Amino acid sequence: MKFLPLFWSGIWRKPGRTALIFFQVSVAFALFGMLQGMKTGVDHAAAAARADLLIVHSRLSFLAASLPAGALDQIKSVPGVELVVPVDIFGATYQKPTQGLGVVAISLVKDWPSAFTFSMAPEHLAAFQKLRTAALVRYELAEKYGWKIGDRIPLMSHTAQMDGSTDWAFDIVGTFSDSDVGSGRDNILINLAYLEEARFLGKGTVQHFNVAISDPKQAAAVSDEIDRRFANSPQETKTESLLELAQQQAQEIGDMNFLIRAIVGAALAALLFATASMMMQSIRERRVELAVLKAVGFTDRSVFLLILAEALLVCVAAGAFGLTLATVLLPIAGVFVVGLSMPKIVIAIGLGLAIVVALISAAVPAVQAGRLKVAIALANG
Amino acid sequence: MNFVRQFFGVLQVDLSGAAQRMGSVLTIIIGVTCAVGVLVSMLAMGIGMQRQATENVRSDRVILSSTGARDIQSSIPRDEAVSARDLPGIKKDVKGAPIVIFTSLIPIEAHRRLTGTRTFFPLMGTTANLIQYRPEIRLTGGRLFQPGLHELIASNPCRRQFTGFEIGDRRSIRGIDWSIVGHFDEGHTLQCVVYTDVDVLMSTFNRNTYNQVSVMLQSAADFDTFRDALQANPALHLEVQHEREAVLEDFKQLKGILDFASYFVGTIMAIGATLGAVNSLYAIVDARRRELGTLRAIGFGSAAVVASILCESLLFSLPGALLGGALAWVFFNGLSASPFGYNFQLAVTPSLALIGIAWSLGMGLAGGLLPALRAARVPVATALRAA
Numbered sequence: 001m002k003f004l005p006l007f008w009s010g011i012w013r014k015p016g017r018t019a020l021i022f023f024q025v026s027v028a029f030a031l032f033g034m035l036q037g038m039k040t041g042v043d044h045a046a047a048a049a050r051a052d053l054l055i056v057h058s059r060l061s062f063l064a065a066s067l068p069a070g071a072l073d074q075i076k077s078v079p080g081v082e083l084v085v086p087v088d089i090f091g092a093t094y095q096k097p098t099q100g101l102g103v104v105a106i107s108l109v110k111d112w113p114s115a116f117t118f119s120m121a122p123e124h125l126a127a128f129q130k131l132r133t134a135a136l137v138r139y140e141l142a143e144k145y146g147w148k149i150g151d152r153i154p155l156m157s158h159t160a161q162m163d164g165s166t167d168w169a170f171d172i173v174g175t176f177s178d179s180d181v182g183s184g185r186d187n188i189l190i191n192l193a194y195l196e197e198a199r200f201l202g203k204g205t206v207q208h209f210n211v212a213i214s215d216p217k218q219a220a221a222v223s224d225e226i227d228r229r230f231a232n233s234p235q236e237t238k239t240e241s242l243l244e245l246a247q248q249q250a251q252e253i254g255d256m257n258f259l260i261r262a263i264v265g266a267a268l269a270a271l272l273f274a275t276a277s278m279m280m281q282s283i284r285e286r287r288v289e290l291a292v293l294k295a296v297g298f299t300d301r302s303v304f305l306l307i308l309a310e311a312l313l314v315c316v317a318a319g320a321f322g323l324t325l326a327t328v329l330l331p332i333a334g335v336f337v338v339g340l341s342m343p344k345i346v347i348a349i350g351l352g353l354a355i356v357v358a359l360i361s362a363a364v365p366a367v368q369a370g371r372l373k374v375a376i377a378l379a380n381g
Numbered sequence: 382m383n384f385v386r387q388f389f390g391v392l393q394v395d396l397s398g399a400a401q402r403m404g405s406v407l408t409i410i411i412g413v414t415c416a417v418g419v420l421v422s423m424l425a426m427g428i429g430m431q432r433q434a435t436e437n438v439r440s441d442r443v444i445l446s447s448t449g450a451r452d453i454q455s456s457i458p459r460d461e462a463v464s465a466r467d468l469p470g471i472k473k474d475v476k477g478a479p480i481v482i483f484t485s486l487i488p489i490e491a492h493r494r495l496t497g498t499r500t501f502f503p504l505m506g507t508t509a510n511l512i513q514y515r516p517e518i519r520l521t522g523g524r525l526f527q528p529g530l531h532e533l534i535a536s537n538p539c540r541r542q543f544t545g546f547e548i549g550d551r552r553s554i555r556g557i558d559w560s561i562v563g564h565f566d567e568g569h570t571l572q573c574v575v576y577t578d579v580d581v582l583m584s585t586f587n588r589n590t591y592n593q594v595s596v597m598l599q600s601a602a603d604f605d606t607f608r609d610a611l612q613a614n615p616a617l618h619l620e621v622q623h624e625r626e627a628v629l630e631d632f633k634q635l636k637g638i639l640d641f642a643s644y645f646v647g648t649i650m651a652i653g654a655t656l657g658a659v660n661s662l663y664a665i666v667d668a669r670r671r672e673l674g675t676l677r678a679i680g681f682g683s684a685a686v687v688a689s690i691l692c693e694s695l696l697f698s699l700p701g702a703l704l705g706g707a708l709a710w711v712f713f714n715g716l717s718a719s720p721f722g723y724n725f726q727l728a729v730t731p732s733l734a735l736i737g738i739a740w741s742l743g744m745g746l747a748g749g750l751l752p753a754l755r756a757a758r759v760p761v762a763t764a765l766r767a768a
Contacts, residue, residue, distance in 0.1 A: 097450030270415035274657035
């Protein structure tokens with residue numbers, strides 16, 4: 001306890017210098033936190049994707065091929081499958097050709113929401129199931145275009161209606177949110193039964209099936225079994241869980257590991273050098289003071305620890321400040337990844353790195369201080 | 382004149398002592414090196430992407446798309462596409478046919494050779510006179526696709542990056558077998574490009590509109606004639622762009638993100654390096670209080686002291702900029718990157734080196750200012766008395 005005022009006064013001996021070092025360390029760790037947080041955050045979000053929801057699509061192509069709606073019964077008969085929901089999708093534009101959105105047509109079978117990652121208010125769900133031309137719009141999309149419940153939105157598409165028109169209109173009955181990281185932001189949900197009745201081409205086909213299974217651990221086995229049932233048929237399928245899809249997507253974005261490591265490495269190397277050089281400078285200036293401490297009875301060891309503790313306190317406090325800053329800024333910086341938050345592991349690694357930086361940069365000066373010969377230091381001033 | 386002489390006098394004293402303060406000087410240099418190195422390497426992504434995108438661009442080629450729309454959203458009815466062929470200023474081939482191609486884009490998927498992961502890229506349907514419009518296409522194996530058949534030609538990067546693009550390989554698209562019949566190079570691009578016959582592609586996907594019409598003009602000077610004629614024709618709801626503009630527009634968003642990220646990270650690193658420089662220069666100035674006091678006592682002006690310390694700070698930053706730029710070039714120039722499915726090589730260019738130098742001078746100036754002012758404010762008597 002008696003050391004506390006001692007190293008406190010050591011830290012505040014030159015407040016300007018301490019403040020500069022503090023901010024330099026903070027800046028480096030804020031950068032580390034944001035870059036590593038983004039990378040790890042995306043990986044974590046992908047790992048948190050639902051393993052118990054499977055997507056059954058055509059083996060030929062994820063986007064460009066379709067499956068017969070009749071495959072439903074075959075999928076349903078696979079053990080472990082709880083619920084199968086046919087889904088079709090098409091692209092449309094709103095007002096301007098550059099304002100694209102995805103139209104997701106869902107067959108409104110009983111309990112269909114349990115096979116999706118969507119959540120919506122019960123009254124919106126009820127209204128959606130009542131009106132054939134109803135649409136639920138993603139909350140962010142409704143904000144973007146200022147849509148309100150009761151609005152009728154005209155959309156243009158490449159999908160023709162029975163009368164040849166490619167214009168569609170839907171009645172907004174509510175909004176939904178989506179917890180899946182991989183899904184598009186600009187989506188609306190409509191009733192597949194209505195699409196099926198109104199469209200000219202592609203009747204009787206769907207783009208994929210959403211499948212809910214009872215045990216997420218059996219996802220791989222159930223997927224394989226579904227694909228086996230369609231093997232060697234004209235409609236071969238490929239079944240993937242949302243978890244697998246999200247991981248593939250994270251890999252595409254996270255193809256920049258090398259760059260992130262290089263940047264963080266450069267920032268830490270520069271930091272290490274700066275703090276080490278500052279600590280040396282500080283010890284040089286304080287030779288006399290440290291010699292006096294030893295003269296009045298401090299051991300070599302306690303002087304060594306004193307210097308080390310000073311460096312540790314400044315670096316860890318600054319590191320914590322920088323990481324806090326990064327935690328606050330991360331959701332803003334990662335605006336294109338929904339629900340990105342700072343993983344705890346990054347904070348832990350960051351604080352560990354701060355300790356390492358402090359120990360390495362203070363090692364030489366602390367040893368020097370510990371070995372200081374009282375007589376020589378006092379004589380040379 | 383007096384100021385200049387004094388300035389160089391102080392600067393000489395400053396620099397002659399630099400060797401004794403190696404720690405502080407190195408801190409500045411290393412800090413600036415890292416900040417500039419990171420900025421230049423990151424900006425090299427945007428530059429590399431832009432360089433690849435515009436490598437084959439020619440000023441006599443123009444792109445038509447439907448008014449207000451681009452790429453996959455653009456939709457040009459067949460009759461409009463055909464009448465666009467009659468506009469003035471279009472170059473004719475030896476048989477007298479206008480060099481105009483119609484393009485349709487369909488996203489299809491491929492699997493990466495190394496990881497097996499799925500990625501999407503556009504399959505481009507074009508008309509058979511593709512080679513006349515794009516003479517830079519060089520077949521390296523096989524032959525061109527034949528109109529009316531389900532045949533594909535793939536650029537060599539496709540074969541290197543993805544599976545299933547060897548000549549003779551069959552790909553199933555919409556339940557139909559398409560065979561790869563040729564490989565080609567299109568300049569040095571790393572982007573995978575696959576061409577096929579546009580009519581076959583459109584009938585496969587039930588399309589009846591093209592996405593783009595690309596036109597080769599007699600010369601770049603005919604652009605205005607062509608555009609005026611296009612706008613004067615009420616039957617054509619099309620917009621014309623130079624090929625360069627159209628290509629850059631495609632990349633604008635991604636380049637914006639990359640450049641923003643570069644300057645964001647670069648700025649944070651620069652703030653760190655500047656703080657380090659301030660600290661080091663304060664240490665240098667403090668260590669030389671007596672020296673500076675002496676100079677002032679024998680008649681050197683404080684302006685000369687301020688200017689020389691600032692200049693010293695700039696001189697310490699410059700090697701950092703050169704070193705940072707050089708390291709970025711050694712480690713990152715020519716490195717392939719594939720963020721968000723684009724493939725390109727990072728390019729560290731002289732213009733980036735200039736940005737790096739400007740950046741380092743900014744850090745030097747900002748870092749040197751406060752210490753220089755402190756140096757000038759040292760009261761002569763105190764400084765001389767200080768031990």
